[in-house]
Amino acid sequence: MIHDDKSSLRGGGTSEIIIKTKFQNKKATYMESQNKKTLFDTYQMGDITLSNRIGMAAMTRCRCDPKDGIPTDLVAKYYAQRATGGFILTECSGISNQGNSFPGSTGIWNREQVDGWKKVIDAVHAKGGKIILQIWHGGRAANPEQTGEKSLAPSALPIRGFDKDGNTTTSHTPTEMTLDDIKQVKEEFRQGAIRAKEAGFDGLELHGANGYLVDQFIRDGTNQRTDEYGGSIENRARFCLEVIDILIEVFGKGRVGIKLSPVGRYQDMYDSNPIETYTYLLKKLDERGIAFVELTEPSTYEGKMHYPTSGVEQIPEVAKTFREAFKGTLITNQNHTPETALDYINKGWADLVTFGKLYLANPDLPERIKNGWELNTKFDFGTFFTPGEKGYTDYPFYDVDAAKTKA
DSSP, X not given: OBTTTTBTTSSHHHHHXXXXXXXXXXXXXXXXXXXXXXXXXXXXXXXXEESSSEEEOOOOOOOSOTTTOOOOHHHHHHHHHTTTSSEEEEEEEESSSTTOOSTTOOBOSSHHHHHHHHHHHHHHHHTTOOEEEEEEOOGGGSOHHHHSSOOEESSOOOOEEEOTTSOEEEOOOOXXXXXXXXXXXXXXXXXXXXXXXXXXXXXXXXXXXXXXHHHHHHSTTTOOOOSXXXXXXXXXXXXXXXXXXXXXXHHOGGGEEEEEOTTOOTTTOOOSOHXXXXXXXXXXXXXXXXXXXXXXXXXXXXXXXXXXXXXXXXXXXXXXXXXXXXXXXXXXXXXXXXXXXXXXXXXXXXXXEEESHHXXXXXXXXXXXXXXXXXXXXXXXXXXXXXXXXXXXXXXXXOHHHHHHHO
């Protein structure tokens, strides 16, 4: 469940092999090109000036106290270690207890959480980094047993999965949101944005991907409403665009972005016509002039799930497909290597890249890429969501002297 915000931490084996065969032991050429873009160009993303094109993808790590969602000193250390990229996208941070999906994840719904985030932001800024909060509501993915509250969704549809024998399983059934519920959640997004600005974040990314609330409204597989928030593409996009407008009111359009996963199957997600749906949505986002859109490429390991086609079969190359619909800064995400990222950028399919597992295991990832140093691909999957430093802040920085001795 780590895309490059959760699910990028899933299915890492394939990407590890690709990285080893294509990148390791090869002197980097990411600074050499004539008349070509490089990963180390400075870049203006809306109102945010970036030192390079490399971003850290949002990845839930569950290192907070499950009872309060307050970022700790350990969280500050983790992000500060990874502050040399162009920007950091934080783990998804909840706007309410009700919308929280993961024990130990961060929040932005109270004063104590704001104070905790201030420590993180100060630590990143001290290293010269930029940090953007991924703001989020879990929708039907929120766990009532954890929150003690009912979960909300556009429609009362549970998340389907499979057991070890391949039989279909279902989660709890969420409560279909009333218009008052929708109004309340939009206000929670507003208050979360206000708190994020007070904390000192450089920008906001609305989590509109991976089967959470905004994504649930957008796609027709999870939105079966018959009112102004369901049915047509225009109606299904309404909630997302209304929330974006709220975030713009607080932060300004040059500091607001969104993450989308048009063909992701994670958490039982599907849209019958993603090209039409997301072309409409991206054009509306383009009209608003927001700072960026982050698009997740299809996952090769999710398969069809409960649907007639897999994400790869629907849209093999997401960024390429939607490049014309959104002409602003486009960030490509999902299991990239430095080489594939640079290829996307020089083909004009994307402007920036976010790395997930690679950034997790290489806190000095930009320096390793720039210098052609070996990448660490030994991801400790058993510690992705466990408390403490192990598998979090103890990944090694590249040791130049040791490498010389070994050579």
